[in-house]
Amino acid sequence: MILFFALLLDWFVGDPDRLWRRIPHPVALIGMAIDFIDQRLNRPGLTDEDIRRHGIATIVIVVVLSLSTGAAIAQILSGFGPVSWLMEIALVSVFLAQKSLKDHVNDVAVALRQKGVKAGRTAVAKIVGRDPEKLDKSGVSRAAIESLAENFSDGIVAPALWYVLLGLPGLIAYKAINTADSMIAHKNERYLQFGRATALVDDLVNWPAARLSALLIAIASSIGGGLRHGVAIMDRVTRDAGSHRSPNAGWPETAMAAALDIALGGLRNYSNQTVRETRLNMAGRPDLDAGDIDRALVVFHRSCFSLWVLVFLIS
Numbered sequence: 001m002i003l004f005f006a007l008l009l010d011w012f013v014g015d016p017d018r019l020w021r022r023i024p025h026p027v028a029l030i031g032m033a034i035d036f037i038d039q040r041l042n043r044p045g046l047t048d049e050d051i052r053r054h055g056i057a058t059i060v061i062v063v064v065l066s067l068s069t070g071a072a073i074a075q076i077l078s079g080f081g082p083v084s085w086l087m088e089i090a091l092v093s094v095f096l097a098q099k100s101l102k103d104h105v106n107d108v109a110v111a112l113r114q115k116g117v118k119a120g121r122t123a124v125a126k127i128v129g130r131d132p133e134k135l136d137k138s139g140v141s142r143a144a145i146e147s148l149a150e151n152f153s154d155g156i157v158a159p160a161l162w163y164v165l166l167g168l169p170g171l172i173a174y175k176a177i178n179t180a181d182s183m184i185a186h187k188n189e190r191y192l193q194f195g196r197a198t199a200l201v202d203d204l205v206n207w208p209a210a211r212l213s214a215l216l217i218a219i220a221s222s223i224g225g226g227l228r229h230g231v232a233i234m235d236r237v238t239r240d241a242g243s244h245r246s247p248n249a250g251w252p253e254t255a256m257a258a259a260l261d262i263a264l265g266g267l268r269n270y271s272n273q274t275v276r277e278t279r280l281n282m283a284g285r286p287d288l289d290a291g292d293i294d295r296a297l298v299v300f301h302r303s304c305f306s307l308w309v310l311v312f313l314i315s
Contacts (some may be wrong), residue, residue, distance in 0.1 A: 014099030
């Protein structure tokens with residue numbers, strides 16, 4: 001029930017910006033700790049083998065510290081009696097991303113519709129890592145929808161799942177692993193070896209949530225399109241998800257593509273590389289616009305509602 005009310009609080013209130021302008025956000029604190037470890041263990045002049053060992057040590061330290069911190073916080077909260085429930089609801093909601101995700105993606109649709117492609121590029125650059133200057137209207141729309149689908153898994157379903165499994169220690173450990181992946185698992189000269197273990201651990205902890213996210217999107221789509229539509233979505237997911245370079249992102253992205261009958265994936269331009277991927281839901285419409293982002297947000301809303309119902313039922 002704590003998770004259920006935390007999901008509701010995050011949906012309607014989200015992150016209080018005024019608070020985080022005064023004190024560091026917990027994820028920012030996690031990032032500072034990871035950067036501290038990175039600066040000391042990922043030193044120049046080491047052999048690749050040493051760097052890989054230091055990378056393994058880094059993710060082990062991150063997991064142990066985050067689990068310990070979560071356990072300590074849970075122990076402290078237990079001393080506040082019934083009030084601890086309210087405190088934990090507020091804390092859990094901080095690690096969820098429903099409102100921030102829907103607001104950022106909606107901003108892309110509004111910018112694209114009202115001010116054109118240039119404004120859409122500026123808005124989508126806040127939520128994706130690809131080069132926005134090479135995106136046309138379809139590219140901006142596709143990037144926003146892919147980010148919405150992937151972050152539904154990484155930013156909402158996964159932290160909720162690990163909280164159900166391991167409580168606050170699991171939730172904080174997941175966010176620490178996910179943050180570490182975004183910081184030190186880049187495929188560049190500095191992090192190719194050092195971040196390898198972190199990338200593997202991140203793939204492992206996101207594996208169940210990615211599959212659950214696809215199922216939730218299919219269930220959500222059944223609300224408007226019927227049971228056959230939901231079954232067809234999962235059939236397409238099992239066919240296409242494996243073609244994505246990520247073992248996890250392809251699941252929610254393919255589900256979203258099939259739910260909207262659009263094609264996602266394909267060519268992606270980043271600042272330092274160009275990635276060519278197989279289209280997800282190849283038979284879907286490739287030309288996208290702000291209206292497709294709106295439709296994706298409807299699916300996202302229903303998917304979050306499906307998650308709420310699931311959490312309520314298992315509580």
